[in-house]
Amino acid sequence: MWWRGLKLCGRVLLVCLQPLVWLGFLACSIFLLGVAQQRGWFPVSGISGGGHGGGTAVAGGWICPMMCTAAVQRAGRCPVCAMELVPATGSVQGAAVSGSVQIDAAARRVANIQTVPVGLATGGRVVRAVGRLDYDEGTRRTLSARVDGRIEKLFADYTGVVVQAGDCLAIVYSPLLYAAQVEFLLARGGGVAAESGAAGSVRGSLYESSRRRLLELGMTEQQVEQLEVDGEASSRLELVAPISGTVVEKLAVEGQYVKEGEAVFQLADLSAVWLILELFPEEAAGVRFGQRVQVEVQSLPGRGIEGRVVFVAPRVTPETRTVGVRVVLPNPESELRIGDYAR
Known part of the structure; x- marks a missing residue:
């Protein structure tokens, strides 16, 4: 009867070791597959799941999803952002070469990207100030x-x-x-x-x-x-x-x-008047001779007048810590009054 017990133990042992054998076989297969891919024994399909080492080349090349660098010929990670490189399609490759980014409509909606037409416009910040009208001393x-x-x-x-x-x-x-x-x-x-x-x-x-x-x-x-x-x-x-x-x-x-x-007598030509402004030094730093200024006079609400900067003081007034700026305003109809406030 002893041989029957030995046979039973062998069957139990075989049942327990069979999954381990299959796992070992699978691990060896994966290892051998990786070695074969690295040595180039057979070509890689269109999308590779590896990409950590020097992967094989694809037709469109490999490119960073963030467009940090130009397309390369092997997979890996981006040297700038460390993201994993992806195969480049024809549109992405053309965008990398031309320096532009092309995003389809669905991707724009998902990313909440809004676009506007390109056009010429003035840049920089807007400086708001209040000043008073004065005579043009040159006249x-x-x-x-x-x-x-x-x-x-x-x-x-x-x-x-x-x-x-x-x-x-x-x-x-x-x-x-x-x-x-x-x-x-x-x-x-x-x-x-x-x-x-x-x-x-x-x-x-x-x-x-x-x-x-x-x-x-x-x-x-x-x-x-x-x-x-x-x-x-x-x-x-x-x-x-x-x-x-x-x-x-x-x-x-x-x-x-x-x-x-x-x-x-004291005479003055009022066909043009001055607007005297006092700006803080950080605001006056961006003001240049000849810049155009939009002005609204207190006595003419809702009516805009365009002037031009003709002088920026070269020094800061010690008492007020401000810089004087002079704007010339046209006054052909003599509607602007000396001493009036404007902004």
Whole structure:
């Protein structure tokens, strides 16, 4: 009976060892398959599950899913992001060569990718600030009395009157001017052209000096020429506007005595005004000469005006720690008022 027990034990042992034998056989097969693939004993199919070592080449090459590098001829991992390389299709390979990325519609919807048409537009951040309108200092003029006298008549008798270049704004009575005109007429008379020699030279020099003196006393070239034509001296001097613009300050009244050099009028051309802004240094760092600025004036709500940057201060104001920026605004209809706020 002992042999029957031995036979039973052998059958039990065979049943227990059979799965282990099959597992060992399967492991050996997989190992031998891997060795065969690495040595290139048979070609690899279109998609490889390995890819950790130097895999075999495929027709389209291997490429990183994140497009970090160009396509390579063997599988492996991306040297940049360490992702496993995948076989490159025709569209992906063309995108890698051209530097563009092509994604089908389904992939865009899944990734929530939105696209917009390419076009030209201004970049950079938007700087918002509030400033005040001021005169264009380049167009301001001061009309002064060039000779001692009395304001006999004021034609521009209020601030804000609009004048044209050459308009008479005031008449000044001056005995000194009368004496200078008489001297000029005497030098002019006596026939300068008829005389010759030293006398003619002296008379010509006296004529030129007296003419120059009249110009220094405030007379214009046209007024001197008219004096030569009339041949009669006058103690009244017309103060004419040097530019077309607006009287922004009236500094004298009728009957007032004025000294030589004393200001009578302040004029300004208001066809363009300045917008004075104070920006923080980090904001002013991106502002350049000639940049266009969109402005909305407080007195004209909802109406945009386009200006241009004409000056950026080269220093930071110590008291406010700001940088002054000047913007010129067109004002052809004189709608912008000095002192108004704008942003």
